[in-house]
Amino acid sequence: MLLATDLDGTFLAGDPEDRLSLYQTIAAHPEIRLAYVTGRSLEAVLPLLADPTLPQPDFIISDVGASFTHGDTLQPIQPLQSQVDALWPGESQVASAIEGFALERQDVPQMRRCSYFCSPAQAADPALQDAAQALGCDLLYSAERYLDFLPQGVNKGSSLQALANWLGIDNDQVLTAGDTLNDLSMLSGTFKGVCVGESEAGLLQATEAYSRTLHASRPGCGGILQAFVHFGFLGEHGIAAERRLAAKPGQAQMVMVYHRLPYEEHRVGGALQRRRPTSPNGIIPTLLSFFGDGRPGSWVAWAVHEDGDEAFDTHTTVDAERYPRLTAARVKLSKAEVDIFYKRFSKEAFWPTLHTFWERATFNEDDWQVFLKVNRAFAERTALEAAEGAIVWLHDYNLWMVPGYLRELRPDLRIAFFHHTYFPSADVFNVLPWRRQIIGSLLQCDYIGFHIPRQVENFVDVARGVTPLQTVSRQNCAPRFITYGCAVGLERMTTAVDTGSRVVKLGAHPVGLDIDRVRNALALEQTQQQMTRLRKELSGIKLILSVERLDYTKGILEKLQAFERLLADNPELLGKVTLVSICVPAASEMTIYDELQAQIEQAVGRINGRFARIGWTPVQFFFRSFPFDQVVAWYAMADVMWITPLRDGLNLVAKEFVATQGLLQGHGVLALSEFAGAAAELKGALLTNPHDTADLASTCYLALNMPKAEAQARLRELFDIVSYNDIRRWGDEFLAGVTEHEVAPLVLAS
Structure with a gap:
């Protein structure tokens, strides 16, 4: 069968349960072909195609019947479109013919039609009818205010008949649905049809005598469901047999959804074993600390499982001593799925684009399908974990599509998303082939958090290019954030938008640090011993420290080039300053960084070969991960912490350095890229442009020679x-944003 439905007031309207029931029925029956038949233009339909809760149409008849489009490719349906094109006189011809009628053009997208606001008296003017006839156009008047000039003989009904003929579908297998007079042509008895509840009075009156047109009592989708039963489209059991049960609620009031488990799994002699995360600055310890006071919850993450492995345990404890009420809910993935989903696709398509290196991105449709499959698996596991009305806290771009799937599975949940990675401007993000699906999924959230206001506004800008949004509220960024003092500063940010179906709240929440983790590391005997050794080894040498993962976004090569320039321009520094670079390798399967690693090693060799002396090496490069306590010892000894990412969502290393130095009442200087998200928050840092070698070098020189009193004052401000x-505070403020229901009205600045 073919379901041909109007949109506004019909397919997009009705009780939420009726909408869910109809949409699920369509999804469960691939033999039901769906056609959107709408007065909107195709451009105005596109936002709906980004909504993951809506069934996607097979065909789109838009512009009140004047445009035919394939739902999957968005290309014209030929020869149907060409036949209409031949009848259309052109927009300029219509405009010229009605200049004397004082009609106001509707400010909406229009193709092969011209739409105006028009009073009943104007619509009844015979001269207007004559003008339309002279143009070879028909006039369609609806809702006592909308007037459309259309190609002669073209309307929703005639275009639907042309589509049915082209598809070879009998009219008895077509169900039409509408609610206003511009739907009359497809509800006049040619097809089985339904005027949904709350339809326009004129439509009900005009169709009263048609036995094949049902006047439903329920509005929107509810009326379409009544028509399915009335006309027997789903057999003797009717629509009741098609309702799919939502996922049964679980027990967790808080569900943390992150792509990685809060511990590492590895195999020893074929047996699966666990260990604590070894990353020196990963987000996992930060998220784990949120459960450190016994807060209950579930942590949903992937676990690799192959055929032939031992029985798969969906639920495991995380750490019975540290996190007694936290359970890990494992999503079973094969190694191949993980390699594609995370190590290849996420890192080769999304990571470079998000960090504005779109020229490095590789887009593969097959990989996208794996990404969707994995996100669906995460959503299904989350739906089973979450209690009724629970908060689901999703993390980062690897799980972009989970909100869309989860909203369908569990409409009751409060879905919150925190975007840890930088979110770029629209001209960058829009290179992604799947931007509409991604944004459509994210807009199913109740709350979306980013590190800084600039990233919030970038998201809003991208979303506005996908779907109409109304700004609900805004706020000033100061004093919490720097406004004009860095590259990622901003004066005002949006805090809530209305998508038409929900209000999505937005917030800027720079991830905070677990200060106790640093304090505890400093208290360890091995940390104190390491600090003593470093103090002795570095006697008379100023230490510039750099800690980052191997990644082109981190600006490692640019930093080395700047250090080379620093030594060349300031020979008095030779033998008196050393750059220690701790570079954490990427996973062995991620070969995209092999070339970068080789370039870094060549640069280190060149600098050391050019400047080294007996007993002094300018650059000490460690290409391995260090235990956190050893990294803290390096933080403690650093005179300058040189963090220079070309683009970064935040940068927790900067905060770890500040915490270490602050706890020791030190005077180390933080030299920070102004393109790191932390630059908008960390007042007191020396900001530098990592794209400018001269600025990098001069800022580092300034940091090395900063008076102790100034360095101490800056550090006190940073540590505070x-x-x-x-x-x-980060977690509490984020959750407060999720649970706060009231949104203040928009007040524009004068």
């Missing part, structure tokens, strides 16, 4: 920010 806005 980091210690106050810690991990607990």
Whole structure:
């Protein structure tokens, strides 16, 4: 069968349960072909195609019947479109013919039609009818205010008949649905049809005598469901047999959804074993600390499982001593799925685009399908974990599509998403082939958090290019954030938008640090011993420290080039300063970084070969991960912490350095890229442009020679920010944003 339905007031309207029931029925029956038949233009239909909760149409008849489009490719349906094109006189011809009628053009997209606001008296003017006839156009008047000039003989009904003929579908297998007079042509008895509840009075009156047109009592989708039963389209059991049960609620009031488990799994002699995360600055310890006070919850993440492995355990404890009420809910994936979903696709398509290196991105449709499959698996596991009305806290771009799937499975949940990675401007993000699906999924959230206001506004800008949004509320960024003092600063940010179906709240929440984790590391005997050794080894040498993962976004090569320039321009530094670079390798399967690693090693060799002396090496490069306590010892000894990413969502390393130095009442200087998200928060840092070698070198020189009193004052300001806005405050403020129901009305600045 073919379901041909109007949109506004019909397919997009009705009780939420009726909408869910109809949409599920269509999804469960691939033999039901769906056609959107709408007065909207195709351009105005596109936002609906980004909504993952809506069934996607096989065909789109738009512009009140004047445009035919394939739902999957969005290309014209030929020869149907060409036949209409031949009848259309052109927009300029219509405009010229009605200049004397004082009609106001509707400011909506229009193709092969011209739409105006028009009073009943104007619509009844015989001269207007004559003008339309002279143009070879028909006039369609609806809702006592909308007037359309259409190609002669073209309307929703005639175009639907042409589509049915082209498809070879009998008219008895077509169900039409509408609610206003511009739907009359497809509800006049040619097809089985339904005027949904709350339809326009004129439509009900005009169709009263048609036995094949049902006047439903329920509005929107509810009326279409009544028509399915009335006309027997789903057999003797009717629509009741098609309702799919939502996922049964679980027990967790808080579900943390992250792509990785909160511990590492590895095999020893074929047996699966666990260990704590070894990353020196990963987000996992930060998220784990949120459950450190016994807060209950589930942590949903992938676990690799192959055929032939031992029985798969969906649920495991995380750490009975540290996190007694946290359970890991494992999503079973094969190694091949993980390699494609995370190590290849996410890192080769999304990661470079998000960090504005779109020229490095590789887009593969087959990989996208794997990405969707994995996200669906995460959503299904989350739906089973979450209690009724629970908060689901999703993390980062690897799980972009989970909100869309989850909203369908569990409409009751409060879905929150935190975007840890940088979110770029629209001209960058829009290179993604799947941008509409991604944004459509994210807009199913109740709350979306980013690190800084600039990233919030970038998201809003991207979303506005996908679907109409109304700004509900905004707020000033100061004093929490720097406004004009860095490349990622901003004066005002949006805090809520209305998508038409829900209000999505937005917030800027720079991830905080677990200060106790740093304090505990400093208290360890091995940390103190390491600090003593480093103090002795570095006697008389100023230490510039750099800690980052191997990645082209981190600006490692640019930093090395700047250090080379620093030494060349300031020979008095030779033998008196050393750059220590701790570079954490990428996973062995991620070969995209092999070339970068070779370039870094060549640069280190060149600098050391050019400047080294007996007993002094300019660059000490460690290409391995260090235990956190050893990294803290390096933080403690650093005179300058040189963090220079070309683009970064935040950068927790900067905060770890500040916390270490602050706890020791030190005077180390933080030299920070102004393109790191942390630059908008960490007042007191020396900001530098990592794209400018001269600025990098001069800022580092300034940091090395900063008077102790100034360095101490800057560090006190930094430590105050980091210690106050810690991990607990980050989590509490984020959750407060999720649970706060009232949204203040928009007040525009004067």
